[in-house]
Amino acid sequence: MKRYIILAILGLSACDSPAELAASQKLDDACLDGNIQACAAVQQRVNARNQTLATTTAGF
Numbered sequence: 001m002k003r004y005i006i007l008a009i010l011g012l013s014a015c016d017s018p019a020e021l022a023a024s025q026k027l028d029d030a031c032l033d034g035n036i037q038a039c040a041a042v043q044q045r046v047n048a049r050n051q052t053l054a055t056t057t058a059g060f
Helices: 002-013 018-032 036-058
Strands: none
Touching (some): 018 036
C-alpha cells in the first residue's frame, strides 16, 4: 500500500501546470534563438528536476 502512495505522489509531482508549461516553452524557444541566459535557466531547470528525482528515488 505504501508503494502505491509513493508512486501517486511521484506522478502528481511530475505534472506541470499550464503556466509552468508555457514558461518552459518560452525559455526553450529563447534558448534555441541563442539567448545564453535562457539556456542557463533551462539547464538549471533540468538540474533541479534531476536532483528532485534522485533525492526521491534515494528514499526507496
